[in-house]
Amino acid sequence: MANYFSRRVLGRAPAHPSSQHLRFLLWWFVSLAIFFVPLRSFVSLAVSDEQYSYTLAVPLISFFLVWLKKESIFSQKTRYFGTFELSLLTIAASLASLIGAASLLGRSAGLSLDLLALLLSWVAVFASCYGAESLKAAAFPAAFLLLMIPLPGRAMHDIVFFLQQASADATARLFRIIGVPFLRTGFQFSLPGVDIEIAQECSGIRSSASLLVCSLLVGYLFVRTSWRRACFVLIIVPVSILKNAIRIVTLSWLAIHVDPGFLYGSLHHRGGLAFTLPAIGMMGLTLWVLRRSEAIPDEQASVTLENDRGTNG
Secondary structure, three states, rough: HHHHHHOOOOOOOOOHHHHHHHHHHHHHHHHHHOOHHHHHHHHHHHHHHHHHHHHHHHHHHHHHHHHOHHHHHHHHOOOOOOHHHHHHHHHHHHHHHHHHOOOOOOHHHHHHHHHHHHHHHHHHHHHHHHOOOHHHHHHHHHHHHHHOOOOHHHHHHHHHHHHHHHHHHHHHHHHHHHHOOEEEOOOOOOOOEEEOOOOOHOOHHHHHHHHHHHHHHHHHHHHOOOOHHHHHHHHHHHHHHHHHHHHHHHHHHHHHHHHHHHHHHHHHOOHHHHHHHHOOOOOOOHHHHHHHHHHHHHHHHHHHHHHHHHHHH
């Protein structure tokens, strides 16, 4: 009787895949209902603030990755989490939710903790329905969901300030390279006939966040080794800064030599794609180099194997 209770009530008996999916969906919808208020705040923030607009795409991408790897994820030999592991996840989610509800760390940090609690509850439900091995196979899609969590205001402010400073420094170097005279005061540049300021909105935080999401996704799908994936993700920092500096210098040059309206026109407000394409090109070149470096050892191993076969023959 005790063994029956352990297998049935605690969910340790093998279940049919369709029943597993149904149980997961049921508890997933329950979690959405429980966390409805913070989810509403999350969607409102992502829609109203461009700095967080990328977060809405994160759960869709994570779901796509699970679907893409469904054979390896759901074909794992089932080894369900014990009550101890699930209890730890549940306690962690509850604590994060309580702290977030109390807003002990501020409103933005409270929302971040609420979403962390939601994600931990999803992990607990997934582990309960599909087992530890399936969760291990889905580790990257699960970890990818952390990008849903909006950074607290102070952390976001520090990142934006860093991008502002780095973009201003890179812009100054590019002005010197192309021979544009300027006088710099902090984030302000006095140019021939025009003055510009690299404001927070010009820091490139939105495109940098989008490049981060894309680099994580592409690295996971097309790069095999962990250290090369890390290199591919880290390269977005200089690429984003250089891309933003090129955008600022191009608009400034056009304002000086063609029309000052370029600083306020459609190219400024809606021309981000034109300046993102070079960044995508640089990321593509980096990806090619990394994949090529992975292929060389395989080619060498293949040649060695052929030589050994020839010698044995």
